[in-house]
Amino acid sequence: MIPINEEVKSFINNQREDYVDLLKQMVQRESLAGHEASVQDLVEERLNSNGLMVDRWELDYKQLSKHPEFCASRTDFEGSENVVGVWKGEGGGKSLILNGHVDVVPEGELDQWDKAPYSGEVKGGRLYGRGSTDMKGGNLASLIALEALKKTGVRLKGDVIFQSVVEEEAGGSGTLSTIERGYKADAALIPEPTNLAIFPVQQGSMWFKVHIYGKSAHGGTRYEGISAIEKAFKVNEAILSLERERNELLSRDLYDGNPIPVPINIGTINGGNWPSSVPDHLEMEGRMGVIPGEIPQQAKSEMEERLRKLSEQDEWFAEHPVKIEWFGARWLPGEIDENHPFLERLEESYTSHKGQAPVMKASPWGTDGGLLSTIGNIPTVVFGPGTTSEAHQPNESIELDAIFDCATIMADTILEWCEVAERKEE
Amino acid sequence: MIPINEEVKSFINNQREDYVDLLKQMVQRESLAGHEASVQDLVEERLNSNGLMVDRWELDYKQLSKHPEFCASRTDFEGSENVVGVWKGEGGGKSLILNGHVDVVPEGELDQWDKAPYSGEVKGGRLYGRGSTDMKGGNLASLIALEALKKTGVRLKGDVIFQSVVEEEAGGSGTLSTIERGYKADAALIPEPTNLAIFPVQQGSMWFKVHIYGKSAHGGTRYEGISAIEKAFKVNEAILSLERERNELLSRDLYDGNPIPVPINIGTINGGNWPSSVPDHLEMEGRMGVIPGEIPQQAKSEMEERLRKLSEQDEWFAEHPVKIEWFGARWLPGEIDENHPFLERLEESYTSHKGQAPVMKASPWGTDGGLLSTIGNIPTVVFGPGTTSEAHQPNESIELDAIFDCATIMADTILEWCEVAERKEE
Numbered sequence: 048m049i050p051i052n053e054e055v056k057s058f059i060n061n062q063r064e065d066y067v068d069l070l071k072q073m074v075q076r077e078s079l080a081g082h083e084a085s086v087q088d089l090v091e092e093r094l095n096s097n098g099l100m101v102d103r104w105e106l107d108y109k110q111l112s113k114h115p116e117f118c119a120s121r122t123d124f125e126g127s128e129n130v131v132g133v134w135k136g137e138g139g140g141k142s143l144i145l146n147g148h149v150d151v152v153p154e155g156e157l158d159q160w161d162k163a164p165y166s167g168e169v170k171g172g173r174l175y176g177r178g179s180t181d182m183k184g185g186n187l188a189s190l191i192a193l194e195a196l197k198k199t200g201v202r203l204k205g206d207v208i209f210q211s212v213v214e215e216e217a218g219g220s221g222t223l224s225t226i227e228r229g230y231k232a233d234a235a236l237i238p239e240p241t242n243l244a245i246f247p248v249q250q251g252s253m254w255f256k257v258h259i260y261g262k263s264a265h266g267g268t269r270y271e272g273i274s275a276i277e278k279a280f281k282v283n284e285a286i287l288s289l290e291r292e293r294n295e296l297l298s299r300d301l302y303d304g305n306p307i308p309v310p311i312n313i314g315t316i317n318g319g320n321w322p323s324s325v326p327d328h329l330e331m332e333g334r335m336g337v338i339p340g341e342i343p344q345q346a347k348s349e350m351e352e353r354l355r356k357l358s359e360q361d362e363w364f365a366e367h368p369v370k371i372e373w374f375g376a377r378w379l380p381g382e383i384d385e386n387h388p389f390l391e392r393l394e395e396s397y398t399s400h401k402g403q404a405p406v407m408k409a410s411p412w413g414t415d416g417g418l419l420s421t422i423g424n425i426p427t428v429v430f431g432p433g434t435t436s437e438a439h440q441p442n443e444s445i446e447l448d449a450i451f452d453c454a455t456i457m458a459d460t461i462l463e464w465c466e467v468a469e470r471k472e473e
Numbered sequence: 474m475i476p477i478n479e480e481v482k483s484f485i486n487n488q489r490e491d492y493v494d495l496l497k498q499m500v501q502r503e504s505l506a507g508h509e510a511s512v513q514d515l516v517e518e519r520l521n522s523n524g525l526m527v528d529r530w531e532l533d534y535k536q537l538s539k540h541p542e543f544c545a546s547r548t549d550f551e552g553s554e555n556v557v558g559v560w561k562g563e564g565g566g567k568s569l570i571l572n573g574h575v576d577v578v579p580e581g582e583l584d585q586w587d588k589a590p591y592s593g594e595v596k597g598g599r600l601y602g603r604g605s606t607d608m609k610g611g612n613l614a615s616l617i618a619l620e621a622l623k624k625t626g627v628r629l630k631g632d633v634i635f636q637s638v639v640e641e642e643a644g645g646s647g648t649l650s651t652i653e654r655g656y657k658a659d660a661a662l663i664p665e666p667t668n669l670a671i672f673p674v675q676q677g678s679m680w681f682k683v684h685i686y687g688k689s690a691h692g693g694t695r696y697e698g699i700s701a702i703e704k705a706f707k708v709n710e711a712i713l714s715l716e717r718e719r720n721e722l723l724s725r726d727l728y729d730g731n732p733i734p735v736p737i738n739i740g741t742i743n744g745g746n747w748p749s750s751v752p753d754h755l756e757m758e759g760r761m762g763v764i765p766g767e768i769p770q771q772a773k774s775e776m777e778e779r780l781r782k783l784s785e786q787d788e789w790f791a792e793h794p795v796k797i798e799w800f801g802a803r804w805l806p807g808e809i810d811e812n813h814p815f816l817e818r819l820e821e822s823y824t825s826h827k828g829q830a831p832v833m834k835a836s837p838w839g840t841d842g843g844l845l846s847t848i849g850n851i852p853t854v855v856f857g858p859g860t861t862s863e864a865h866q867p868n869e870s871i872e873l874d875a876i877f878d879c880a881t882i883m884a885d886t887i888l889e890w891c892e893v894a895e896r897k898e899e
Binding site for chain 2: 252255265277279316322332333
């Protein structure tokens with residue numbers, strides 16, 4: 048008799064072509080915020096055909112927006128539905144949530160894409176398209192793991208809960224809704240693109256916008272004005288000094304070799320409206336990392352205080368203080384105990400499949416894992432195919448081999464974590 | 474018998490109300506680039522009714538664009554016509570050009586205006602509206618001076634050439650066209666808003682755009698990228714250091730007390746497209762002052778060389794050099810000999826009318842005077858009502874008294890410069 052995990056492996060290997068085709072369909076079904084229905088149809092159909100109990104519901108803005116950790120850029124969720132499939136275990140085992148989002152970020156400038164953004168084209172062992180890495184490839188890995196176990200007749204003691212959620216890219220309302228609906232498990236795994244590293248610790252992040260004021264004047268008498276651009280350089284320095292101080296305090300093995308474990312990034316700058324005028328207003332938008340274990344409000348206060356201090360150092364800022372808004376998306380930080388058995392289980396499955404120990408890292412970005420662990424109290428690990436450098440970029444793509452590696456490791460982890468109850472047709 | 478200039482003064486005083494109404498009409502006839510016909514109709518009618526020889530023509534793009542100093546943001550001038558009125562003298566006197574532009578700059582953000590931009594409303598001794606200060610108020614002063622002399626029966630020895638031109642705000646194609654058409658005089662006066670100071674020396678200016686490149690990365694791993702914003706700060710420093718060096722070399726009485734006689738202004742900054750991405754491209758637009766007597770190409774080379782030097786100091790710039798474009802408008806510098814008799818004549822008229830010597834300054838901005846003096850070889854002075862601080866601003870307005878002061882001084886200057894031939898009905 049072939050051991051279960053060998054049978055699972057060979058099932059996965061034999062189905063590669065079909066699964067690549069499925070990923071192609073998933074990518075081709077464009078799923079920007081508000082457009083997730085088509086890809087969720089595909090997921091629902093697949094979960095149904097595997098005999099799972101399927102639950103599909105539209106997010107309730109009115110209800111969700113009452114939650115203190117609610118964060119979204121929309122004011123209604125019409126047409127945005129979560130799909131959850133439950134593979135009920137026989138009992139007596141530990142349960143696991145496989146959580147992944149189907150929403151994708153906008154394509155950006157179309158002329159930076161070599162092919163259409165939703166082509167799903169396969170070339171050189173990679174599949175291309177918006178959402179391939181972030182994170183339909185990861186979602187496929189979860190689905191493969193689940194189907195491989197199902198199709199090879201495995202019966203588990205614990206439940207496996209497959210969550211296909213919306214709204215991750217805008218702050219996690221989809222996952223928040225699964226928590227409010229009562230979904231819970233002994234552990235959760237999110238296959239966001241970690242390049243198959245294991246992220247037991249996740250950085251949170253928040254977006255901000257600073258407004259910097261100047262005084263307009265004709266460029267030919269620019270000494271009569273105050274340039275908001277000049278003032279922005281001082282604001283930038285203040286923000287960098289805060290980043291430096293926050294990171295100097297951080298010390299954990301997971302940050303080894305990382306020059307800035309929890310960065311503050313200034314992503315956009317826009318100011319002035321005429322080449323020959325002194326600019327009197329400027330905006331910079333950025334993203335502040337939230338340290339695992341830190342309460343976001345604490346990070347906000349540190350930033351606000353640093354900007355307030357500028358007014359003590361500079362008369363202009365005293366009279367025209369920098370204003371800060373916290374806008375757009377926000378992700379909570381999260382972490383799992385470093386000795387948690389699920390984390391150990393995942394490490395073992397990885398090592399057994401890959402023949403070497405996994406890379407363990409702190410995530411450089413937030414995921415829905417912050418909500419699952421902080422609000423849902425579900426120990427969560429992030430581990431998936433694809434790389435950060437592909438996410439949100441033009442010509443986004445994913446290495447196909449990594450998806451199948453990930454699926455195999457996930458299937459093995461599920462077998463050991465949820466435990467085998469009995470084998471059908473044995 | 475009342476001396477001529479007293480008669481002129483009292484004519485002007487008696488017609489104040491009518492002239493305020495005329496300025497109102499001039500402002501109400503919106504004259505953005507390409508829309509100048511309506512206000513030129515009014516000017517033409519007025520010049521005709523004064524018995525001047527009127528010449529009206531559409532600018533010829535094909536012809537003008539061959540000129541080495543041609544500069545425009547348009548590629549045809551359909552509907553944009555100059556109007557010139559010549560008051561032929563009796564002979565034997567010196568001639569004078571009164572040059573003013575009718576084109577106005579865009580209104581900018583409408584919500585920054587308290588009233589409609591072309592209201593022409595009069596309040597508290599000021600008239601409001603786009604173009605009031607820059608420079609329909611000045612054009613009115615020229616017209617009043619001319620009409621006051623005409624209506625009081627003065628006959629001059631020299632010609633007075635009234636030029637109502639288009640395209641000053643975009644680089645002077647209107648005035649270039651008057652030069653190519655053969656208009657010439659012994660001196661020229663441009664009543665741009667100097668706040669009744671006399672500008673014998675005019676700074677030139679050129680617009681530029683610098684492109685600064687970075688390397689994109691996710692904000693959570695920003696150390697993997699290169700921020701175009703951080704690099705922009707270095708470019709800004711380099712430009713400021715060039716400005717400092719260029720101004721240290723300047724020494725003339727006209728610059729006394731001016732902290733930066735010929736500034737380089739950075740007016741706009743725009744870069745990045747996502748709060749949580751490292752920005753890989755940024756643009757800054759600015760305006761470089763050209764020193765009176767300096768050839769614009771020399772100033773350009775200094776800027777280009779300074780940016781090139783960044784590549785010697787910084788590896789990133791060596792591989793990703795800053796690019797510079799010279800775009801949009803450009804004004805040549807200009808100056809009149811400090812002992813030129815026309816300049817002395819204007820000073821005397823000013824002193825006689827105002828009871829004190831005029832303020833003499835170097836202009837902080839370019840005008841069509843650069844073209845008149847450099848290309849047309851016509852000694853040119855800038856002197857007019859209105860202030861720089863109102864030009865191109867929301868709620869632009871002009872002090873009405875200054876227009877009548879200016880007109881009176883201009884009339885007196887014309888009398889003395891062109892000389893009285895004989896008096897009608899004497």
